[in-house]
Amino acid sequence: MSAASVTTPANTEAPAHIEAMWGLSLLNLCVIDQGGHLVHANPAMVGLLGRSAEELGAAPMASFFEPEDIEAVTVAFAEGGQAPGTTHEAVLRYAHPETGIRWLRWSFTWSEGCFYAAAVDVTESRQAAGEAATRAAELEKLAEELARSNAELQSFAYTASHDLREPLRKVENYCQLISRKLGDDLDPKLEKYLNGAVGAARRMQAFIDALLDYSRVGKSEVRTPCSLKDVGELAVANLQMAIADRGAVVTVDEALPTIHGDPKRLEQLVQNLVSNALKFQKPDAVPTVDVVLEEVTDEHVTVAVRDNGIGIPEDRIHEVFEVFRRLHGRGEYEGTGIGLSTVKRIVETHGGRIWITSEVDVGTTFHFTLDATEPVAEATDAETDEAAA
Amino acid sequence: MLDKKETPLLVITDDDEEDRDLMAEALEATGCEAQIEFAADGVELLELLQRKHAEGIPTLVLLDINMPRMNGHEALEKLRAEDAYRVIPVVMLSTSGAQNDITSALRNGANAYVRKPGGFDDLVTAAEHIANFWLDLAERAAA
Numbered sequence: 247m248s249a250a251s252v253t254t255p256a257n258t259e260a261p262a263h264i265e266a267m268w269g270l271s272l273l274n275l276c277v278i279d280q281g282g283h284l285v286h287a288n289p290a291m292v293g294l295l296g297r298s299a300e301e302l303g304a305a306p307m308a309s310f311f312e313p314e315d316i317e318a319v320t321v322a323f324a325e326g327g328q329a330p331g332t333t334h335e336a337v338l339r340y341a342h343p344e345t346g347i348r349w350l351r352w353s354f355t356w357s358e359g360c361f362y363a364a365a366v367d368v369t370e371s372r373q374a375a376g377e378a379a380t381r382a383a384e385l386e387k388l389a390e391e392l393a394r395s396n397a398e399l400q401s402f403a404y405t406a407s408h409d410l411r412e413p414l415r416k417v418e419n420y421c422q423l424i425s426r427k428l429g430d431d432l433d434p435k436l437e438k439y440l441n442g443a444v445g446a447a448r449r450m451q452a453f454i455d456a457l458l459d460y461s462r463v464g465k466s467e468v469r470t471p472c473s474l475k476d477v478g479e480l481a482v483a484n485l486q487m488a489i490a491d492r493g494a495v496v497t498v499d500e501a502l503p504t505i506h507g508d509p510k511r512l513e514q515l516v517q518n519l520v521s522n523a524l525k526f527q528k529p530d531a532v533p534t535v536d537v538v539l540e541e542v543t544d545e546h547v548t549v550a551v552r553d554n555g556i557g558i559p560e561d562r563i564h565e566v567f568e569v570f571r572r573l574h575g576r577g578e579y580e581g582t583g584i585g586l587s588t589v590k591r592i593v594e595t596h597g598g599r600i601w602i603t604s605e606v607d608v609g610t611t612f613h614f615t616l617d618a619t620e621p622v623a624e625a626t627d628a629e630t631d632e633a634a635a
Numbered sequence: 636m637l638d639k640k641e642t643p644l645l646v647i648t649d650d651d652e653e654d655r656d657l658m659a660e661a662l663e664a665t666g667c668e669a670q671i672e673f674a675a676d677g678v679e680l681l682e683l684l685q686r687k688h689a690e691g692i693p694t695l696v697l698l699d700i701n702m703p704r705m706n707g708h709e710a711l712e713k714l715r716a717e718d719a720y721r722v723i724p725v726v727m728l729s730t731s732g733a734q735n736d737i738t739s740a741l742r743n744g745a746n747a748y749v750r751k752p753g754g755f756d757d758l759v760t761a762a763e764h765i766a767n768f769w770l771d772l773a774e775r776a777a778a
Contacts, residue, residue, distance in 0.1 A: 412730070415753055419657050422755035426664065444754065451753070 278354075278361040282306040282323065285360070294350075294367060296342045312339035312347060323354070323361060330356045337368065403461055410454050417447040456584040463588060464595035467508040474502035474549065474616075477509060478537045481517035488524050494533035496520060501539045505547055505618050507596050512616075515592045516551070518585045519612050523553035528607070546598065546615040557606040566602060589614075643694035643770050644687070645669040648680045648710065649728070650702040657755065658697065658728070661762035669694065669770060677705025681713060684720060692723050694773040695765070698745070700729040700736055708739055715744040724769050728761075 260268070268275070274294040276287040284302045292299055295310070302310070308319040315338045322336040333355050342348045349372040354363035421440045425432055432440075478498035482489070489496055520535050527533040534554050541548040558566065567590040589612075593600045597617030604610040645662070649655045655673050662671065672693070674680040680696065687693070696714070700707035707727060714720040727740040730751045737748050749765070752758050 408730070415730070415751070416653055416657075418753050419755040419758065423657070423660060426755065448753070 274365045276363050276365075278307055278323075278363055280327075280359055282308055282320075291365065294365060295340065296344050310341055312341055315339045322352070326354055326361065327356045337372075399461055403458055411451060414447045414451050414454075418444050421447075453584070456588070460584050460588045460591065463511065463591040467511060467595065469506050470509065471504050472507055472509040472512060473504045474512065474539075474547070475500060477512045478502055478516050481513050481515075481520060482537075484513075484517055485521055485524065488521065492524055492527060492533050494524055494527070494535060496524075496535045497537065499536070499538045502537070502549065503539070503542060503547055503618070505596075505616055506620060507616060511592045512596070515589055515614075518589045519551040522586060522612075523551060523555060523610070526555045526610070527553070528556055540613060542618065545618060547618045548613060548615045550611050550613045552609065552611040554609040557608055557610055558602065558604040559606055560604070563602050563604060567600070643669040643773055644672065644691075645695045645697070645770070646672045646674055646680060646683060646693045647697045648674040648676070648702070648707070649697070649699040650675050651699070654699070654751070657758060658762065661755065661758040662766060664759045665763045665766050667762070667766040667770065669766070676702040677707065677710030677713065680710055681705075684714075688719070692720060694724075695769045696723055696725045697728050697765070698725055700727060700731055700740070708736075708743060711740065711743045711745055724773070726765055726769065 268288050271288055271290055274288070274291040276291045277285050279285050283305070284299070284307055287295070287299050287302060292302075295302060297310070308316045311319050318336065319338055322334060322338070326332075326334040333353055335351065335353050337349055337351045340348045340350045347369075348367055349369045350365045351368045352363055352365050354361050421443045425437060425440050428436070475498060482496050482498055485496070488494075516537060520537065523535040524533060531554060536550075536552045538550050538552065539547070540550045567586050590600055593614045593616065597619075598615035600612060600614040602610060602612055645667075647655050647658050649658070652675075659671050659673075662669065672683060672687075674683050680698070684692070698707045698710060702710075705713075707729065711725060711727070714723060714725065721744075724746045725744070726747045726749055727745045728749050728751055729736060731737075732750055740748050746769070747765075749761050752761055
């Protein structure tokens with residue numbers, strides 16, 4: 247067997263222009279003999295394979311490939327040899343002396359006792375495809391985990407709504423039954439204690455309900471066009487009693503636009519923020535709360551709920567949205583400590599974010615953005631999972 | 636039959652023993668003098684009806700929904716499919732406020748749906764309504 251040459255195709259007296267093309271070609275070309283040895287390779291192919299023509303010609307081509315692919319190389323070329331004149335393709339792993347494993351896509355044909363072959367390095371697209379596959383697998387795993395945790399949350403929600411409420415109902419019932427049975431024998435102290443137990447049970451009930459509601463934000467919610475002005479006005483109307491009690495002045499900006507969202511949740515969002523603002527007021531001032539439009543862009547609407555209340559110290563602002571976090575004792579300001587966490591989740595499920603600016607003794611402003619773009623048409627199945635108990 | 640005319644028979648069907656007792660207490664608090672029997676689920680209710688058949692049918696059945704063996708919906712269907720029991724007034728009494736529970740109870744022939752209240756005072760109010768309306772109605776019918 248002749249030593250491999252890098253100049254002309256095998257057994258041919260190539261015309262000068264063919265020889266020039268062979269040398270110039272950016273394509274990686276070679277000729278392999280019947281025994282599987284490389285006999286000619288153009289400079290591009292020598293560059294691709296990273297071995298000299300002599301080195302390549304010294305052993306069967308298959309031996310330069312990954313051990314796992316050697317059989318595939320042999321089979322591919324054997325099949326190619328049985329069908330002369332037709333083009334065959336194979337992607338095989340070549341062991342490059344410097345850069346390690348390279349994926350090469352081969353295209354070859356058998357003609358007159360030789361294989362004429364071209365190869366392209368497809369390692370990068372292979373790796374990208376491999377990474378994409380890995381990422382897809384990871385995503386799928388994440389989706390599975392999410393589905394499982396959602397299912398767990400659902401069963402937690404059922405437990406919360408039924409099993410946790412049930413004993414509280416009993417506590418309330420028995421306390422009231424005792425006070426009935428005692429009738430006139432019930433001394434004021436005992437009555438106070440029983441009422442205390444009933445009050446505690448009811449607070450726990452409210453707490454469970456709020457937590458349950460929090461856990462449901464973002465689940466199977468509707469997206470319909472809703473006027474933020476209407477939503478704001480509804481929220482304020484719901485708080486009429488509290489507003490009157492505190493002699494507060496609450497305004498809703500006429501300029502608030504219409505966006506796509508869940509009207510019930512957006513109403514709850516504004517209502518919780520206004521109710522929060524009404525709660526943390528200075529005793530000596532007329533409470534004012536303004537729901538105002540701050541900015542409209544193609545992507546987002548920014549709304550602010552501004553009050554003249556007690557304000558939040560800067561170092562505690564980050565605690566405001568934590569579930570269960572109360573910045574004040576229950577005696578001072580009532581509430582479950584879940585309302586603002588629910589607010590944050592509602593904003594996030596509407597593609598927005600929420601932040602606070604505040605000054606102690608001057609007031610607090612909750613700013614939030616909401617996605618203002620049209621939602622992608624998507625079938626949403628409205629779920630009717632009312633608190634079954 | 637004689638017995639029934641004098642004191643109405645009321646069956647409280649609930650798997651929760653505490654709830655059965657509380658309801659009986661609430662009925663007693665209203666001054667209702669019905670004879671009260673208990674059943675822990677749909678199966679026990681049907682057995683009780685069969686056993687009592689000779690004396691007559693109950694004046695009123697209170698039926699919880701979530702119960703083992705045979706739940707309230709299934710028990711109600713069985714009652715309404717049986718000629719002898721079809722006319723018994725049934726009041727569903729459940730903690731569930733789920734629309735599908737209410738709808739299917741009424742569709743299956745419940746005469747009323749009462750959600751179990753949180754406190755005993757409210758339970759007495761519910762018992763008052765039940766006793767005044769359904770037991771009174773039965774008394775008038777018998778008179």
